[in-house]
Amino acid sequence: MNSGKRQKQRKVLLMGKSGAGKSSMRSIVFSNYVAKDVRRLGATIDVEHSNIKFMGNLMLNLWDCGGQDGFMENYLTHQREHVFSNVAVLIFVFDVESREFQSDLVDYSYIVQALGECSPQAKIFCLIHKMDLVTARLRLPLFEERIEFIRGSSEGFKDSVDFFATSIWDQSLYKAWTQIIYYLIPNASTIESLLQQLAEVIDARELILYERTTCLMVTHVTRGLEGQNPFTDRFERISSILKTHKQSMARHTGIPAGSANFAEMQIKTSRFMFFITRLTENTNLAASIPPSEQVFNAARVNILLARHRFAELDISNKPRAGLSHAYQRTSDDKELADIAAGYVGGKA
Numbered sequence: 001m002n003s004g005k006r007q008k009q010r011k012v013l014l015m016g017k018s019g020a021g022k023s024s025m026r027s028i029v030f031s032n033y034v035a036k037d038v039r040r041l042g043a044t045i046d047v048e049h050s051n052i053k054f055m056g057n058l059m060l061n062l063w064d065c066g067g068q069d070g071f072m073e074n075y076l077t078h079q080r081e082h083v084f085s086n087v088a089v090l091i092f093v094f095d096v097e098s099r100e101f102q103s104d105l106v107d108y109s110y111i112v113q114a115l116g117e118c119s120p121q122a123k124i125f126c127l128i129h130k131m132d133l134v135t136a137r138l139r140l141p142l143f144e145e146r147i148e149f150i151r152g153s154s155e156g157f158k159d160s161v162d163f164f165a166t167s168i169w170d171q172s173l174y175k176a177w178t179q180i181i182y183y184l185i186p187n188a189s190t191i192e193s194l195l196q197q198l199a200e201v202i203d204a205r206e207l208i209l210y211e212r213t214t215c216l217m218v219t220h221v222t223r224g225l226e227g228q229n230p231f232t233d234r235f236e237r238i239s240s241i242l243k244t245h246k247q248s249m250a251r252h253t254g255i256p257a258g259s260a261n262f263a264e265m266q267i268k269t270s271r272f273m274f275f276i277t278r279l280t281e282n283t284n285l286a287a288s289i290p291p292s293e294q295v296f297n298a299a300r301v302n303i304l305l306a307r308h309r310f311a312e313l314d315i316s317n318k319p320r321a322g323l324s325h326a327y328q329r330t331s332d333d334k335e336l337a338d339i340a341a342g343y344v345g346g347k348a
């Protein structure tokens with residue numbers, strides 16, 4: 001099977017005034033920077049390109065466009081077609097503390113106009129960024145006020161533009177990027193129905209699929225009473241915790257943060273059991289299940305057995321010849337397989 005052939009390249013423009021925080025968020029989400037490190041980043045010169053592969057055959061082609069006036073002018077004139085054609089998503093970052101909001105709006109409306117001409121099918125996400133700098137009680141009213149002005153300047157996209165309040169200092173950044181990625185994944189519904197089937201087989205209260213490098217949620221399935229879980233931000237909170245864990249492992253072991261992964265994490269309490277385990281090359285699976293050792297062991301075995309079906313939906317770095325026919329073992333697969341053998345033999 002050649003998954004490369006089915007990869008879907010999606011062009012994403014990251015735009016906004018210089019200093020709005022574009023490269024900061026890109027480095028935190030995709031390059032394992034911690035928030036305090038982004039002060040070291042210099043202004044982006046012209047456009048910085050990165051290609052990021054994701055679960056679901058998605059290849060993200062990210063254009064981080066330097067926001068200094070000269071560059072902006074260039075995008076809108078000489079490079080107009082080159083920059084704005086074939087765009088799937090425009091992410092426009094507004095600095096909430098900007099003293100020139102009117103001028104930011106004018107820039108935005110020029111960009112939206114160019115996008116409307118060259119990629120009328122594109123989707124726009126606006127991030128009202130650096131929200132940590134606003135007093136907590138003023139955040140919501142200010143956010144709503146900004147939405148109204150920005151929507152008014154979104155000619156041609158007024159009904160479809162989505163807004164997020166973000167900051168690099170909390171999980172709001174993950175919430176926004178999770179939604180953006182979800183919009184871009186071409187076969188999200190196939191992944192979801194497979195996840196739903198797995199959740200039913202293992203009687204999970206919730207299954208959450210995370211991309212391994214960015215720790216962004218790909219999708220989740222929530223069943224039964226778990227739907228009433230009051231912690232509605234738990235998905236992005238776990239993203240943030242996983243990312244912090246990665247960075248802390250990197251610091252203590254000397255491994256680059258990009259490669260610092262764990263095989264499995266388990267929490268067992270009298271009310272629930274929770275574990276995070278590797279599912280495919282690019283994904284981790286978090287499972288919340290009832291507090292029963294039997295359910296726990298059966299869940300791990302069934303996840304092991306389901307891996308190859310999810311792998312078929314994933315992009316692989318390595319050749320995957322024969323994987324759909326013969327299951328290839330890795331060391332932690334072996335550990336799980338031993339548990340499976342124990343379970344089948346009635347030891348669990």
Ligand SMILES: Nc1nc2c(ncn2[C@@H]2O[C@H](COP(=O)(O)OP(=O)(O)OP(=O)(O)O)[C@@H](O)[C@H]2O)c(=O)[nH]1
Nearest residue numbers: 018019020021022023024043044066067130167168
């Ligand atoms: N308080 C706060 N500061 C932030 C946040 N995000 C970014 N910054 C700061 O904003 C400054 C500029 O960030 P950059 O990411 O370099 O800005 P940029 O949009 O890439 O700028 P150009 O490359 O010139 O277009 C940095 O010093 C960051 O520390 C945030 O959420 N809150």
Ligand SMILES: [Mg+2]
Nearest residue numbers: 022023043044
């Ligand atoms: Mg930049």
